Amino acid sequence: MCVRAAGIGPGDLVITTPFSFVASSNALLFEGAIPVFVDIDPKTGNIDPELVADAAKNIEKYLPRKSKIENRKLKAILPVDVFGQPADMDAINAVAKEHGLAVIEDSCEALGATYKGKQAGTLGDFGVFAFYPNKQITTGEGGVIITNDDKAAHFMRALRNQGRAPGDTWLQHTHLGYNYRIDEMSAAMGASQMSRLDEILSKREQVAAWYEARLSDVAGVEIPFIESFTTRTSWFVYVIRFDKKINRDEMAKKLEARGIPVRPYFLPIHLQPYMVEKFGGREGDFPVTEDLGKRGLAIPFSGVMTEEQVDLVCNIIREEVMKS
Ligand SMILES: *Cc1c(COP(=O)(O)O)cnc(C)c1O
Numbered sequence: 665m666c667v668r669a670a671g672i673g674p675g676d677l678v679i680t681t682p683f684s685f686v687a688s689s690n691a692l693l694f695e696g697a698i699p700v701f702v703d704i705d706p707k708t709g710n711i712d713p714e715l716v717a718d719a720a721k722n723i724e725k726y727l728p729r730k731s732k733i734e735n736r737k738l739k740a741i742l743p744v745d746v747f748g749q750p751a752d753m754d755a756i757n758a759v760a761k762e763h764g765l766a767v768i769e770d771s772c773e774a775l776g777a778t779y780k781g782k783q784a785g786t787l788g789d790f791g792v793f794a795f796y797p798n799k800q801i802t803t804g805e806g807g808v809i810i811t812n813d814d815k816a817a818h819f820m821r822a823l824r825n826q827g828r829a830p831g832d833t834w835l836q837h838t839h840l841g842y843n844y845r846i847d848e849m850s851a852a853m854g855a856s857q858m859s860r861l862d863e864i865l866s867k868r869e870q871v872a873a874w875y876e877a878r879l880s881d882v883a884g885v886e887i888p889f890i891e892s893f894t895t896r897t898s899w900f901v902y903v904i905r906f907d908k909k910i911n912r913d914e915m916a917k918k919l920e921a922r923g924i925p926v927r928p929y930f931l932p933i934h935l936q937p938y939m940v941e942k943f944g945g946r947e948g949d950f951p952v953t954e955d956l957g958k959r960g961l962a963i964p965f966s967g968v969m970t971e972e973q974v975d976l977v978c979n980i981i982r983e984e985v986m987k988s
Contacts, residue, residue: 665823667692667694667768668819668823669790669816669820670766672697673696674696676698676737676738677700677737677739678699678738678740678741679719679720679738679740679741679742680702680741680744681704682934682949682950682953683711683950683952683956683957684746684933685744685773685930686936687772688742688770691742692742697739698727699742699933700719700723701728701950702715702718702726703715703950703951704746705752705952708749708891710745710746710749710750710752713756714755716741716743717755717758720759720762720763720765721763723738728943728945729945729946729949731943738765739765739766740765740767741756741765741766742767742768743756743770744772745773745774745784747773747899747903747929748773748774748800748897748898748899748901750777750784750787750893751769753788754779757788767789767790768791769791771792772792772794772799772807773898773901774898774900775793775800775898776800776862776898777894777896778896779894779895780893781895789813790813790816791810792810793807795854800864800899800900801854801857802854802857806854822841824843826841826842827841865898868898868967871899871965871974872888872902872965874971875963875965878978882978882981884906884907884985885985886906901965902962902965904981905959905960906959906961906985910985910988912959912960912961913928916928918988919961919980924980925964928961929960930957930960932954932957934949935957
């Protein structure tokens with residue numbers, strides 16, 4: 665809906681990141697827009713603002729290999745706050761301003777995070793949050809959009825409600841709309857968790873701190889890097905990276921075998937089968953994204969983990985890394 669409200673349509677180009685959950689790019693594809701990927705900052709996994717700036721100037725250089733783009737027009741930038749750490753929004757907004765682009769901030773992983781003291785999701789023209797059960801708070805399914813643009817907000821309210829614009833009666837439909845409503849019961853569940861958000865995030869911060877204290881000195885394991893401009897991380901997942909010499913997939917199997925559930929995070933978007941088919945993405949197109957995609961592993965993480973559980977996970981990781 666943000667993509668629509670930003671006036672992005674078929675053939676329009678949007679600069680975004682291949683290191684994300686697929687939904688950030690799919691939102692563009694469903695509107696016929698084309699994700700133009702740029703690589704990421706190796707420290708944080710967030711979109712690299714220098715590459716965003718270069719792509720805005722020299723978009724031809726960054727177009728997907730296999731795309732028939734007729735009247736291509738660059739319309740927007742779609743950064744993602746990866747793993748709960750805000751993207752470098754000042755730098756991204758500066759590029760957007762210079763080139764007249766909209767900014768849609770995918771803050772689905774960063775509810776409550778702050779960037780230079782400001783809330784993630786409030787920094788672009790639109791911010792999006794999601795409440796699937798793996799997120800910091802959940803309504804089962806659904807999400808929230810943030811914008812200061814009243815006209816866009818009215819339009820999106822209509823779109824989510826079968827096209828009924830504000831003022832339309834039950835059977836009047838100004839727009840072709842969807843049923844994207846969140847139901848009342850789920851919304852109530854979300855509202856109640858929102859009132860405890862600080863407590864929820866603080867517990868997750870505590871678990872992240874326990875991990876950091878135990879894993880920062882394990883040779884072969886890198887812990888998450890937090891930028892100085894990240895004034896609060898909203899820990900979504902805890903992703904460690906193994907040294908290039910350690911085979912991440914083998915390590916994942918060993919950890920699983922010892923009862924530690926783990927997940928690779930993320931498999932790059934440009935290498936997902938449907939993306940390869942549509943745009944001809946190849947291994948080597950985005951080396952930093954691919955490298956992090958190969959070395960990153962999300963380890964057990966939630967706000968209800970105890971220090972003993974963190975100890976157990978860390979001891980097993982330490983043992984397996986030492987053996988490898
Ligand atoms: C969770 C998430 C979404 C939204 O996914 P849903 O399945 O619609 O809840 C979008 N972008 C990112 C980066 C996410 O992590």
